[in-house]
Amino acid sequence: MNTQEILNKIEQLPSHLIDKKVVISKDSVLELVRQLNDRPKVKIPQFVADYLEQQKQRGKKLFTALFGDNNEAIINWLDMNNNEEIFTRAWLDGYEIEQEKRYRVKFKNLAERQLYLNYDKEYDEWIFVSMLEIDTFSTSHTKDELEEAGFGGVFGNSMFEVEEVE
Numbered sequence: 001m002n003t004q005e006i007l008n009k010i011e012q013l014p015s016h017l018i019d020k021k022v023v024i025s026k027d028s029v030l031e032l033v034r035q036l037n038d039r040p041k042v043k044i045p046q047f048v049a050d051y052l053e054q055q056k057q058r059g060k061k062l063f064t065a066l067f068g069d070n071n072e073a074i075i076n077w078l079d080m081n082n083n084e085e086i087f088t089r090a091w092l093d094g095y096e097i098e099q100e101k102r103y104r105v106k107f108k109n110l111a112e113r114q115l116y117l118n119y120d121k122e123y124d125e126w127i128f129v130s131m132l133e134i135d136t137f138s139t140s141h142t143k144d145e146l147e148e149a150g151f152g153g154v155f156g157n158s159m160f161e162v163e164e165v166e
Helices: 003-012 026-035 046-057 062-067 072-082 084-093 143-148
Strands: 016-018 021-023 042-044 095-097 102-107 116-120 125-129 160-165
Touching: 003 026, 042 046, 042 084, 046 062, 046 072, 046 084, 046 095, 062 084, 072 084, 084 095, 102 143
Parallel strands: 042 095
Antiparallel strands: 016 021, 102 116, 102 160, 116 125
């Protein structure tokens, strides 16, 4: 419920005259205030959150954070869908990190034990093995991770099955 809806409901509350003064039940007003929804926090990508926190730590003002940096990724994100308002709300009211979509990449027609693209964290290399996720292997990847590693071509390539995972 927003502020205007609360005000309308308070106006509709019954009132009583006591010594020529209007009296409204405290409990009724409190119940309506409890229903007032705080504005939900906006969701922003991790890289935007990192940038926002970096700017605050440097003592930058909102205007400078929005318009004074030449960070191309931030500029592109701000231009998309008029994200300036979302950035401003995140700066002022806080935010939640938007979870990036993750994908599992399967190479078609390979032996069952070597079907899935994995990132080996220990050796910092990409390999095709099972989809079993263990501490040193990551079996699901963000689109950015895949593109940065040179695997952006798996999307729409008939040699691969790309499945979105939770």
